[in-house]
Amino acid sequence: MKSMKRRTFLAHSTAAAASILGLTSRSYSGIANEQPVVGKLDSAQKSRQPNRIAVSTYSFWRFKKGLKLPIETCIDEAAEMGFDG
Structure with missing residues (x-):
């Protein structure tokens, strides 16, 4: 073979x-x-396409005492950055 x-x-x-x-x-x-x-997408369609990339909440964790973010804040920051989920 x-x-x-x-x-x-x-x-x-x-x-x-x-x-x-x-x-x-x-x-x-x-x-x-x-x-x-x-x-073939025009510029208006391109700007409306969501970012289909997810992010984990641990990406926003801060590992020093007193700096850890609540999960709600992590979700809000991810949404502001344009992550989909």
């Missing part, structure tokens, strides 16, 4: 997955000739 290098495997599997996803998105779009719109 011929062995395959990891890079070759990843390249082939990525190409296969992309082609499968491309075919299925077109076939279920409802109109046969309709091309899916990918990555």
Whole structure:
């Protein structure tokens, strides 16, 4: 049996997955000739997209005595920074 290098495997599997996803998105779009719109957002849409990255409360903890924040403050600070959850 011929062995395959990891890079070759990843390249082939990525190409296969992309082609499968491309075919299925077109076939279920409802109109046969309709091309899916990918990555075309105007500046207003880009500014409305939330930051889909979460943060843990321990990222806001302070480990010196007397400086530890309550969890409510950690949540408020994360929301002000734009974290989603």
